[in-house]
Amino acid sequence: MAGRIPQDTIDQILNETDIVDVVSRYVRLEKKGGSLFGLCPFHSEKTPSFSVSPAKRIFYCFGCHKGGNAIKFISEIEHVPFREAVQTLADAAGIEIRLDEDESYRQRRExxxxxxxxxxxxxxxxxxxxxxxxxxxxxxxxxxxxxxxxxxxxxxxxxxxxxxxxxxxxxxxxxxxxxxxxxxxxxxxxxxxxxxxxxxxxxxxxxxxxxxxxxxxxxxxxxxxxxxxxxSKETELYTKGRHLFAMNLAKKQKDEALIVTEGYFDAISLHAAGLTTAVALLGTAMSSRQAQLLAQMDRPVTLCLDADEAGINASLRALELLRQKQVFASVVTVPEFKDPDLYIRKNGASRFKALLETKMDELDFKLRLIEKQARQDDGELDVFRYQREATDLLAAEENAVMRELKAELVARVLHASPAAVQEEVARKRRNEAETAVETPRPKPRASAAQVADETYVLLALSNNPDLQKTKGFALEEEDFLEEGFRPFFESMQGAMAAKRYSYQYLLSLVEEAAPELADALLAAAIKSEQADGGTVMYRRAVAALKVRRFEREKHALLEAIEQAQDEEARKPLQNLLKEASEQYNTWRQKRI
Ligand SMILES: [Zn+2]
The missing domain is CATH 3.90.980.10 (DNA primase, catalytic core, N-terminal domain)
Known part of the structure; x- marks a missing residue:
């Protein structure tokens, strides 16, 4: 069956399925606290560490950490894909799955x-x-x-x-x-x-x-x-930047470099001149979708954009995009004339073909630009500027052979020896490597206590969304760590506002985006029926999150103050530090 099963149907199936019923067909369960325990069907064990929470409608094994809802259980134990597991449960619950999206898909196609x-x-x-x-x-x-x-x-x-x-x-x-x-x-x-x-x-x-x-x-x-x-305006079929003009023709010419131009008539003129691998962006800037289309062709690309400043900047951006997609690209600049179409009309096709032979690879193109910018009006080269920018560029090049080849080129412009240029490039690379070691700062790791508190407040909220309104204890995104549940907080707030927030919703979000956190979430749900512990527990957990958050902020600010250049830069940071310290103290009080 094509199309997706609507989320509403999945929710309905989960709501109408008794997970204890489902699991009991495979595992003998015994009641212990708020949960049921049994021997895990997924790993071999002598004492039960497999549990089911009827309230949360989940299962979780403390031994092998398998866990999830009833769909996951069927899928794991029967070794069937998600879709089939849903179908099994739907049949058992007498729910008909209607693939609504198939209908809308068909209508869209029509x-x-x-x-x-x-x-x-x-x-x-x-x-x-x-x-x-x-x-x-x-x-x-x-x-x-x-x-x-x-x-x-x-x-x-x-x-x-x-x-x-x-x-x-x-x-x-x-x-x-x-x-x-x-x-x-x-x-x-x-x-x-x-x-x-x-x-x-x-x-x-x-x-x-x-x-x-x-x-x-x-x-x-x-x-x-x-x-x-x-x-044409944008339609269901056409979005600007999603197509390459003339690609339908250019793709037929095998094994030749694709020539990328800006406008309709650049591409058409090139085709008329026998260069039938020309395509046009229909705009100055290449979109990443267009770069993707070019990459799919697995052929070298020659950029032949307008020779004005906008065209040069567009070439630089396009080179960047194409390099990311591992496309070998070079650049041709059309002298004196604004675009390829005009050039061909003025000089003929054969002159243009000769021009194509002068194409430059990315480094040549950039070195040429650096040289042009370093030349004063009288044509005299600003040697200091040129050598600095050119060696910077070469130092960033990863390929050693390219570095050596281009060093010769730079040396020629400078009337210096290639060895001297290479030495300067090598020196810059060493400096780069040294500073690079210092920069990566370890991210704050979420401690077990932090994860436990984050998990707790989220579980408590799924039981009782009104807790979010607890006066003086409003949660904010920053209370959660980036490595913790912060990425989910926003969607959950949206769900809360729409009164759709539930433990199942949170679990499905987390399972998809951060499976490593799903474990903590499942374990906590089974372990702590105390998540239903009311406002006292909730406040304590929120306060703990706030204390840690403002502690983090204090540290970050202290570090920034230490690195600040002068008093003027330090002043606002010190004010922020004062605020963070006050918050920190307030929340420490509230925690008790
Ligand atoms: Zn297990």
Missing amino acids: AEQRLRQVLLESARFFYRTLSVQEGNEAKRYLLGRGISVPTQRAFGLGYAPDAWDRLTLHLREKGIAETDAIAAGVCQRASNGRLIDVFRNRLMIPIFDFLGQIVAFGGRAMGEEKAKYIN
Whole structure:
């Protein structure tokens, strides 16, 4: 069965299942305090350490630390997956599992199909309009930009006529619902209520996804209109930055470096020039999703973004993203001209191909930038600045061979010997290594007492959510340790507000995100039925958490004061320290 079992159904099954009944089919249980004990079915033992809490509806073994709810028990003992365990319990409880999400999934799929149909029908309409007489001006425009008819066809280019509702009428004729036409982003409601076309008198460029299905359109003005491009709004099918323009074509060319450009016409021009591995970001900044798409192709990448400052910064960011995904990337800068499209139109395809041969790897590109920035207006090199920044860069490079190769390059710029540059880089690396040893500070570990108190208040709250309102004892996120239950506190507060907070809820959160804490939670629940011990115990535990918290804050502040540069920096820290000390003393009083 596809789709997920709704959480409501799971809750209902757990509520209507008697865990003692379930476990008793496998284990003989005897009552001891608030819990039932028996010999563990998961490990071999002579004295019972396996227990069940009917109140909390959980089981836990103090010997092998297996524990959880009834679903977990069935899944463990029958060796079946979660889903099947749920089904078993549902059958026993006479609850029918309805996979609601299947229905919504199906509806979403159908809606997507309809949007695709609208986009495809629109693309056909634009394409046909380009080929007839009224598309002549657009055709001339394309040919004038060096985009041949075969390239026009490969990209499925089209033309949106200079009229209010030609596409709208066409889609209506095809029986397409107005809501779908609007949802697909090709029609819109005018202020007078009439349905009209979004794109008018524009060159139409379909955006295809990786699989070659149309997800959106870009519409380019051919004159001097204010908006050079109009893009489809974001829809169910299209989110900005999730696609790479022309990837559906570029992926067909095997084993060649992918060329990444910024705009539609950069990619189209490159394809027209025979460089059919070009794609476009459709924006300046590469998204991490786009980096992921490139990484999937498992091919080297050549970045060919605009040569202005924004383009250079975008290249640096893209290099970073691609390195994280282990993609080998290099950079080509287009001299004098703003973008690849202009360069090709001015200098021709063969000059551009020669330019591609001058591509630089990441270090070369960065060294070139450092050099450029270190050159004064008269071209004179600021030697001190260049050597400092260049050797910093090389010192950060992990690959020893690269360090040596690039040291030669730096030496040439400086008119120094490569050995001298290498020595300086090595010195910086040693310094780096020394300081690096000092920096990692051990995180405060959650002591057993801390975990016990955190567990206690959370259990107590699950029994009696009103405790949270105990006057003067409000819990805050900072009372919990990062390594403890702090990450869960926020979701639990939300659940409390929605009156959904329960022990089971907390357990499921913790089991998923921090299984090592689930053990403490299960053990505490079984051990201490004192978690139902009312406000006195609760206050004591909260106070203990607060005392430890302000003790931590005092230590951190003392350390910061010690490291502060001067009196001005120390002053505010000392004020904070005073506050923390006062809190600390107050809570120590309350603890007793
Ligand atoms: Zn056991």
